[in-house]
Amino acid sequence: MVCGVCRTEYLASHDCPGPPVASAADGTAPPASFALFYYLKETWRIVRWDDAAIRRIAADPRALPYGLLVWALTNIFVYGGSILVQSDRVHHLVGWRVAAGAIVALVASAILGLLQIGICHLFAKWFFAGDGHFINLLRPLLFATIVYVFSPILSIVSALAWIAVVMMVFEEVHKIEPLTAFLLSAGVGLGIRIVEYLLTGHIF
Numbered sequence: 001m002v003c004g005v006c007r008t009e010y011l012a013s014h015d016c017p018g019p020p021v022a023s024a025a026d027g028t029a030p031p032a033s034f035a036l037f038y039y040l041k042e043t044w045r046i047v048r049w050d051d052a053a054i055r056r057i058a059a060d061p062r063a064l065p066y067g068l069l070v071w072a073l074t075n076i077f078v079y080g081g082s083i084l085v086q087s088d089r090v091h092h093l094v095g096w097r098v099a100a101g102a103i104v105a106l107v108a109s110a111i112l113g114l115l116q117i118g119i120c121h122l123f124a125k126w127f128f129a130g131d132g133h134f135i136n137l138l139r140p141l142l143f144a145t146i147v148y149v150f151s152p153i154l155s156i157v158s159a160l161a162w163i164a165v166v167m168m169v170f171e172e173v174h175k176i177e178p179l180t181a182f183l184l185s186a187g188v189g190l191g192i193r194i195v196e197y198l199l200t201g202h203i204f
Contacts, residue, residue, distance in 0.1 A: 030060065030062060035062065035066065036066060036069075039057075039063065039066040039067070039070070039143065040070075042056065042057055042063075042143065043070060043143040043144075043146055046140050046143050046144050046165065046169075047143075047144060047146060047147055047161070047165060049164070049165070049168050051168065051171075051172050053140075054140045054168060054169055054172045054173075055172055055173075057139050057140040057143060058132075058136040058137070058139055058140050058169070058172065058173050059136065060139065063139045063140075063143075064135075064138075064139055064142070066143075067138075067139055067140075067142030067143050068142060070142060070143050070145065070146055071109075071113075071142045071143075071145045072106065074145050074146050074148055074149060075105060075106050075109045075145070075148075076102055076105075076106070077149055078105075078148050078149065078151050079101065079102050079105040079106075080102075081151075083098065083101075112192060113141075113145070115192060116188055116189055116192050117134070117137055117138060117141060117166075118134070119188050119192075120137075120166070120170065120184050120185060120188050121134050121137055121174075123184055123188065124170060124174045124176055124181075124184060125174075128174070128176045128177075128180055128184070129176075130170070130173075130174030130175065130176055131174060131175060132170075132173035132174040132175070133173075136173045137169060137170065137173050137174075140169050140173075141165070141166065141169055144162070144165040144166070144169065145162075147161035147162050147165060148162065159189075162189075163182070163185045163186050163189060164182075166181075166185035166189075167181040167182040167184075167185045167186075168181070170184060170185065
């Protein structure tokens with residue numbers, strides 16, 4: 001068996017030491033003031049499936065604004081990349097229309113992202129005995145959206161990377177089995193994209 005707190009494997013009895021403690025020596029403790037570079041390092045750890053980093057960020061109340069910043073910059077980058085891909089039409093674009101498009105893209109991404117995470121969260125709690133909280137899922141997943149920087153040229157890679165990270169976060173926060181977390185992430189994500197395409201004819 002695996003302890004749901006410290007993630008230590010054991011056979012019979014287990015004296016749990018509690019969650020991993022962040023340490024300034026190994027760079028896992030956030031600085032007291034401006035911490036952007038610390039959270040960028042944690043972002044890299046999260047997308048590399050570092051379970052300890054996921055648990056740290058999930059429990060860190062200071063992580064949310066930095067996660068929102070990473071999420072917003074990633075989505076603006078993706079939007080800008082999609083504009084540049086349409087290079088034959090760039091010279092026809094008007095500045096205010098580009099800005100308005102960026103706002104619409106951010107709103108659409110926020111709605112779809114919250115919808116996917118929220119549905120997965122409810123399914124995990126109702127059907128798979130998940131015991132995590134929504135905010136604990138949201139914090140690491142905001143940082144994990146950085147995998148979408150590849151989407152303008154390698155959208156399938158970004159989609160697979162996102163599913164993998166969502167699976168890992170749900171496994172760590174809700175303490176559900178890896179296969180269950182994978183099927184939940186992939187199934188809900190695919191379902192939302194199908195409905196989105198049927199309603200609008202586009203995949204955002």
